[in-house]
Amino acid sequence: MKSLVSTLSLDQAPIGRTLTIAATCDDGVVARRLTSLGWRVGVQIQVTQRASGGARIIDLNGSRVAVSRNLARALPVEVAA
Amino acid sequence: MSQSNQTNTDGVDSRRLLPITVTPSNPPRRDDSVSVTLDAAVRSESSAHPVVSPAKLVGSIATGRACCRTQDEVATGGKTIALVGAPNVGKSTLFNALTGSRVTMGNWPGTTVEVSRGVWRYRADATTCDCETCQCEPDRDGSTLARRRESTIIDLPGAYSLDSTSPDEELTHELVAADTAQTPDLFVAVVDAAHLSRSLYLVAELREQARRLVVAVTMSDVARRHGIEVDTYALSEALGVPVVRVDPRHRVGLDTLTRVFLDALAAPIPASRSRLSGDSDADERFAWIAEAVNQGTVYKGTTHQQFSDKVDRFVLAPVVGPMIFLGVMWLVFQITTTVAAPLQDGLESIVSGPVADAATWALVQIGLGGSWVEGLVVSGLISGVGMLLSFTPLMALMFILLALLEDSGYLARAAVLTDRVMGALGLPGRAFLPLVVGFGCNVPGIAATRVLSTPRQRLLTVMLIPFTACSARLTVFVMLGSVFFGKWAGTAVFVMYVVSILLVVVAGFALRSTLWRSMMAEPLVIDLPPYQVPTVRLTCSVAWTRLKGFLQTASGIIVATVVLVWLAQAIPVNGGVFGQIEVEDSAYAWLARQVAPLFSLAGFGSWQTVSALVVGFVAKEAVISSWGQTYAVADPDDYFSLGQHIQAAFETSSGGHTLPAVAALMIFFLAYTPCVATLAAQTREVGWKWTGFGVVMQLVVASVMSIAVFQIGSLFL
Structure with a gap:
């Protein structure tokens, strides 16, 4: 059976669903910072919470990382349909 | 703590102690002194049998003799150990635990990166002894011979990787990559057991260099709560370096760490890790890390809903979160103002009361009563020290609060x-705290800029804090407001606060669009460490180190300024005896008269007002009492009689446009250098060059604004 996968930006991702990181961001400095926190293509994450002000809290390798809403818009993730 | 206790609380199995320190890169050497000690250490832990003949345990409790050689002496003495690791992994906590309060903080030569250096004192087991009659220091239970030794430990700034995206990471990168005299002999990578894969990225990079490396695993208790158990033995095998579990917050594992340090320092420099070809740098490292984590950790059960997540449901929630935040900020503000105030007043009254009286009495006894010496000692030195001391409880509270937060x-x-609100102003979210504190008092506000992650953000915020209207300035605003604006006094003071916030915003934009054009608003990517209960010992130790740093810098600046002002007021210009003249006849008043015409454009060009500005530079709290002194008013708190004098002075200096002139003066008070203690705090944080730049910037802003207010205002009023 063919599984359906849709790509959306992190800020659109539903809370609590398992997501797969589809790409990193273009900004070199931010990309390096994300990489050092464990953000790389193929890693599975979850959005645990939408914080006040729009930041997304994600579960990345068991730790919690807050990502501003603007940055979340630029980060593509995949979600199994 | 005895070593057998250590073994239990540390969670390190004594059977595994030997393999932990002997790894593929640090192979066993049965025939040399190191392995002898390792065996001895294991034996003494497991059986507590003496390993040294009791016949040798004769002698002094001094530092031992050269005939007793310790492991680190096998190579050479005077080693330097550098702690590296990501932020929030407990690196500085480990540093504090190893060094106690024997710490100096300062910039790394040629950089703006602040590093702490400390002395690590430890007892090194004597591995060999060829004395006729041994005088090494016996252990408390008489089982081993030891000598007291010292090494330098450097606490490098937090860095996630060696990719240099900031000056902090750049420094770590240089120290690791280049072979210089400054290259540390041993690197200790502090890693967070709860976030092992992330913490190991730096270890992966460090292993690509030929450096002595020890991995210290912290936060094992947090990891355990997440269902993760780190197997230090397996992790050590996978990483190819010694791995030690420590809990610096409770000082557990430090003895084991000491032994591992000594082993590593005595061992030859291990070869660097050979890279697997094919993948890109980062992918290869992640693959290596994934393998190490796989081998080195055991998952016990599923991760349950974490306590931190539950707390965050409220703390980060849309409406409740900001309310909790405002509550916390209110508490910080209250503590740094209302709670600190009685302590400050108490200390100051002790100095200006009993201490000053005792000094006066002593001077009278030796025949110097009423002389200039009394003036210098009591009004100069002692009041300067009193002012410095009055800031001590405030700063101590601020540093304790910072450490707790x-x-x-x-x-x-x-x-x-x-982040969102501050982001609109081009500042990072964390800048909120120093700015809020600044409204209470600028001095702890500047100290609170340490919460900012990059030196540039810190510098920008330090430059902006003096524009926040501190509570000392409020006293001046209230007095001028009630004298000149009557029932509109409250509105006048409120306007000052609005102008203060506008100044912070506008100056922030101005600085970022001129000096720091490359400083983009960085998008928020921040790690949220699990909540934990702060430990008293750590909080106090961090607060004390910071307080000491402040006092070291501030003492000279504050005392010197107070003495200088006293001196200017003591030098006669119209005849009279040095130290026994009215302020009006002093060099101070003469200087004020020379400068006064410059302020006539702003409508307050009288020497009394200008001299109040100078006093305000020393301390805003002193402005009203100094005004009282200048106008010879008996009770300066009696605003009515003081107000009449000031009103008369303003009518003359402003040519009848009193209100615009007062408004201009209030603006000037708001915008120019807050006080000498603020300068001391700024010098401490960003150095005297930037402090000087700040002073000039504030004077320009204050002058331009006050002239504009007076010139425009006098067209209408």
Whole structure:
């Protein structure tokens, strides 16, 4: 059976669903910072919470990382349909 | 703590102690002194049998003799150990635990990166002894011979990787990559057991260099709560370096760490890790890390809903979160103002009361009563020291609060909550805290800029804090407001606060669009460490180190300024005896008269007002009493009689446009250098060059604004 996968930006991702990181961001400095926190293509994450002000809290390798809403818009993730 | 206790609380199995320190890169050497000690250490832990003949345990409790050689002496003495690791992994906590308060903080030569250096004192087991009659220091239970030794430990700034995206990471990168005299002999990578894969990225990079490396695993208790158990033995095998579990917050594992340090220092420099070809740098490292984590950790059960997540449901929630944040900020503000105030007043009254009286009495006894010496000692030195001391409880409270906020994990949440609002001003979310504190008092506000992650953000915020209207300035605003604006006094004071906020915003934009054009608003990516209960010992130790740093810098600046002002007021210009003249006849008043015409454009060009500005530079709290002194008013708190004098002076200096002139003066009070203690705090944080730049910037802003207010205002009023 063919599984359906849709790509959306992190800020659109539903809370609590398992997501797969589809790409990193273009900004070199931010990309390096994300990489050092464990953000790389193929890693599975979850959005645990939408914080006040729009930041997304994600579960990345068991730790919690807050990502501003603007940055979340630029980060593509995949979600199994 | 005895070593057998250590073994239990540390969670390190004594059977595994030997393999932990003997790894593929640090192979066993049965025939040399190191392995002898390792065996001895294991034996003494497991059986507590003496390993040294009792016949040798004769002698002094001094530092031992050269005939007793310790492991680190096998190579050479005077080693340097550098602690590296990501932020929030307990690196500085480990540093404090190893060094106690024997710490100096300062910039790394040629950089703006602040590093702490400390002395690590430890007892090294004597591995060989060829004395006729041994005088090495016996252990407490008489089982081993030991000598007291010292090494330098450097606490490098937090860095996630060696990719140099900031000056902090750049420094770590240089120290690791280049072979210089400054290259540390041993690197200790502090890693977080709860976030092992992330922490190991730096280890992966360090292993690509031929450096002595020890991995210290912290936060094992947090990891255990997440269902993760780190197997230090397996992890050590996978990483190819010694791995030790430590809990610096409770000083557990430090003895084991000491032994591992000594082993590593005595061992030859291990070869660097050979890279697997094919993948890109980062992918290869992640693959290596994934393998190490796989081997080195055991998952016990599923990760349950974490306590931190539950707390964050409230702390980061849309409406409740900001309310909790405002509550915390209110508490910080209250503590640094209302709670600190009685302590400050108490200390100051002790100095200006009993201490000053005792000094006066002593001077009278030796025949110097009423002389200039009394003036210098009591009005100069002692009042300067009193002023410095009055800031001590305030700063101590501020540093304790900072340490609590950082250690508990709340600060990272506060940064998330304020990111959007502060981002609109081009500042990071964390800048909220120093600015809020600044409205209470600028001095602890500047100290609170340490919560900011990059030196540039810190510098920008330090430049902006003097524009926040502190409570000392409020006293001046209230007095001028009630004298000149009557029932509109409250509105006048409120306008000052609005102008203060506008100044912060406008100056922030101005600085970022001129000096720091490359400083983009960085998008928020922040790690939220799990909440934890701050430990008293750590909080106090961090607060004390910071307080000591402040006092070291501030003491000279504050005392010197107070003495200088006294001196200017003591030098006669119209005849009279040095130290026994009215302020009006002093060099101070003469200087004020020379400068006064410059302020006539702003409508307050009288020497009394200008001299109040100078006093305000020393301390805003002193402005009203000094005005009283200048106008010879008996009770300066009696605003009515003082007000009449000031009103008369303003009518003359402003040519009848009193209100615009007063408004201009209030603006000037708001915008120019807050006080000498602020300068001391700024010098401490960003150095005297930037402090000087700040002073000039504030004077320009204050002058331009006050002239504009008077010139425009006098067209209408």
